[in-house]
Amino acid sequence: MFDLQGFGPQIAFGAWMTIQVALGGLVIGLFLGLLGAAAKLSAYRFLRWIGQLYTTVVRGIPEILVVLLVYFGGEDVLNRIAESFGYDGYIEINVFVAGITALGLSFGAYATEVFRGAIQSVPIGQIEAAIACGMSSPKVFLRVTLPQAMRLAIPGLGNLFQVLLKDTSLVSLIALPELMRTSSIAISNTREPFTFYLIAALIYLSITCVVLIAQQYGERWANKGVRQVRT
């Protein structure tokens, strides 16, 4: 049943690659999101401008263009730089690195807004109280701001992760062997496009379901100690 004319293991490997790409993109994206939120909330106008530029540009162009730009454009830039240093070989970018960077970039732009909103809704009095206790500013961020902002950010970040998960299919277009790519390879051998793309779709659906359940647990964990309105 799960042999799929001998392509079962390959499809499973593709699914595992999809999960890795999604998690890699998530890590880079969360980092960029925090950095972006810090820039947007910064006291320096230049940093705020950078943050605004980042979110406007990346949110305004298609994700697939970001992927293509990072992969082909990034390679182009590296080679032009290398050339100007007198290196005449050809530098190739690793597809996996290019893929998670591109997905992380677009996740980060949306996450910036989520983090910014969440951090801004932490009552300023609490931050002032922490400073009054004599906490240093990294400590204020780690002990007071972040735990409370996290609670508000998790639903938004969960939705973004769902989007990221579906966007991983885009990196198949730069030939990274994830679920879509391995399905396409299987199809070119078996000539059964409907069967294999449907299987891919069902795998994506089941990963989405797992993420949804994890998100609910995450929200419950982040909300412990908070009284909730029940209707």
Next chain:
Amino acid sequence: MNWEEIFIALPKFWDGALLTLELVILACIAGFIIAIPIALMRASQNWWVRNIPLIYTFFFRGTPLLVQLFLFYYGAAQFDFIREGFLWPVFKEAYWCALIVFALNTGAYTAEIFRGAIQTVPHGEVEAGVAIGMKKHTLYRRIVLPRALRMALPSYGNEIILMLKSSALAYTITLMDLTGVTRTIIARNYLAIEMYFTAGVIYLLLTFVFIQVWMRLEKRLLRFQNV
């Protein structure tokens, strides 16, 4: 930056942008028409009526658009009854496949947005309508839908922008939309950065113009809110 080459390629970019716009506008109109009945069903009291369209929205919102496109465009050809059937002229054209898949995809997202909006229509207004003696369909036509669609405007605007960006995937099934044109230009002149940059700027411009228009529309349709 090689500005001269960008300038030479501009007419081709223009053609691509036109196809992108055409696809997005038609898909959004069709998606809107699909979304209204689905949203009404999703907001129903009856378990069956509420959950049968869930299969549709769950599938289209839970899988990548790329899979849906390939499933339609490449997948349909696997079945002899489609290839010999009267619908084959539709399924064999990349243009129609893209349009159908985009419409079904945005229809699913839009339906869930509208369902949320329908469910937040203040109950007092519905009761007032019933008290005046409105029939169910008058109630929906005069009170629930106009109110809900107005409340959904901001999220619906976001969905249209997402559709505009997703439409870039049309190139994967051989269509010459903005991204497709960009890739053919790069295949000729090898200027990846310049050409992707130009395409990015055009997409940004399209989103920017759309946001301005949509904000006007919101201001006009929601003018009762900020009295």
